[in-house]
Amino acid sequence: MNRINQLFADKGDRRILSIYFTAGYPTLESTLDIAEALEKAGVDFLEIGFPYSDPVADGPVIQHSSEVALHNGMTLHVLFEQLKELRKRVSIPVLLMGYVNPVLQYGVENFCESCRAVGVDGVIVPDLPMYEFEEHYQSVFEANGLSNIFLVTPQTSEERIRKIDGLSTGFIYLLSSSATTGKNLSVSESTTAYFSRVRAVGLKNPTVIGFGISDHETFVRATEYAEGAIVGSAFVRLLGEADYREKIPQFIHQLRG
Amino acid sequence: MSEYQVNDNGYYGNFGGAYIPEMLYPNVEELRQQYLAIIQSGDFQREFDRLLRDYVGRPSPLYPAARLSERYGANIFLKREDLNHTGAHKINNTIGQILLAERLGKKRIIAETGAGQHGVATATVCALKGLQCVVYMGAIDIERQAPNVARMKMMGAEVVAANSGSKTLKDATNEALRDWINNPVDTHYIIGSVVGPHPYPDMVARFQSVISAETRKQLLEKTGRETPNYAVACVGGGSNAAGMFYHFLDEPSVKLVAVEAAGRGIHSGESAATTVLGREGVLHGSRSILMQTADGQVIEPYSISAGLDYPGIGPQHAWLHKTGRATYAAITDDEAMQAGLLLTRLEGIIPAIESAHALAQLEKMAFKGDENVVVCLSGRGDKDLDNYMKYFGF
Incomplete structure (x- = not known):
């Protein structure tokens, strides 16, 4: 059982909090310091983004962090070099999140092997289609003990949700709405109906809600419908501030309430 | 299929x-x-x-370019997509x-x-x-x-x-x-x-395939044969070329020539010659050939022609390139501008700089006398007048 499955198996009543941040932002060397600070502040698992030049699913905040990270010299090779120290400093589950092209150029097999070697537990690649994954990559993910996380949106059909559930190992990433990252969550009737609809499907995997979670209120609302929630843009925005290091504990404390 | x-x-x-x-x-x-x-x-x-008939003005003419033909020693036909409403294919x-x-x-x-x-x-x-x-x-x-x-x-x-x-x-x-x-x-x-x-x-490609569908009929009328020896078109993403090639793909006798933009030279660092400089990868939702760094970051291409400076090509082009069904050539800014001026002076047609890349390729091809060559004149040059004026100092 990898760290992700363990986390959800042991969580009890705890509302799971995950934080996304972009590797190499705000500085090339900040990746592991931020990861360590987040664990100390009480975050349950991490999503470390590897930057891409054309992040179509991201809003302005994460786009900007990706541009800066690339400018700082972040690449997958650099990231895996940095992550060699990961498991000396961080014990919570860690996922890598990014777009498919850098993974293809690194080599999917090499990528999975590097993940395993440094202690990464799962991967989120939003533009890797289910068909491709099933056809070509599932076995190499499994051989390396990696969870592949799929997204579900309010427009995803029940049939497709079931299929995604069948292919998922770890959790399912529920998008609060069909949107790019960094929009605010407004929990309307249709949103709660969608969360309830997903819940009613009776999934084998836990669900985590992301996109639009930025503060305590949205975190609590989201975790009424799912095992956990993910904060991305709001945290990346904090990293843009000069004294972000000092502010991390308070930011996480306020999120949890 | x-x-x-x-x-x-x-x-x-x-x-x-x-x-x-x-x-x-x-x-x-x-x-x-x-x-x-x-x-x-x-x-x-x-x-x-x-x-397409009443609003766009199709079929677009297939124009036998007499003076251009004389210059290159082949029967050059221009598929006049430049005459469409809004000026391009x-x-x-x-x-x-x-x-x-x-x-x-x-x-x-x-x-x-x-x-x-x-x-x-x-x-x-x-x-x-x-x-x-x-x-x-x-x-x-x-x-x-x-x-x-x-x-x-x-x-x-x-x-x-x-x-x-x-x-x-x-x-x-x-x-x-x-x-x-x-x-x-x-x-x-x-x-x-x-x-x-x-x-x-x-x-x-299906919507653009009207280009080659018409070309076949028009060639039959003008030459007695539905197929040319060559079909030539420029490629940015590749839509006019896809349309020009569509109904000739399964006719091995038709040589397909796609022309990319070499910018200031293929290896100048300012180029859009994707098939030369690119590797297989994924951009904008499909797996194709694209210009990218070793790390998989997309490289910004350059061409004097704004319609050709795209860092990838359509997946069908990637496949035509890989299988060798079509030949991919590259034309520099200078070669394209000269070809644009040449067409203007020989035929009284100002081509889009994109299309001028396809025309420039004629300079590099060796023809055996009576061969029929169709060039897709994908757009008119009105939008490029500023560029032409600056380049030639008119």
């Missing part, structure tokens, strides 16, 4: 597919399930044909897609544009159909292409500046995709080239 056409899984060989985030899946899947049934229906075909596709969007019940149209030709062609069909139109255009291109921005606005389109990345076509495409993610139900995205996730490359 032709080995050069898309297969049931949305691939040309190992190129194509639909590498899209889940947010786009319902839209793209809806298109995938319905596009063939819609565009093959009698109702659609009647309206498409009628608009782009309108063939936007007419097709607006009719499709209408039949899918969409109320809002979005598009990306580089030089503005596709944006204008989209704004045009939206005005024609009374649909809301939003065009994404790189902030830098908005400055460079003021007349086309004005055309779009006059037709009622909203032109939104893409301020991300390098602020050009690739970034405008990213912004359009982001818009579509945020408006998943009522919006149709009219992609301007044979790029994007399946079924776009196939759908756009």
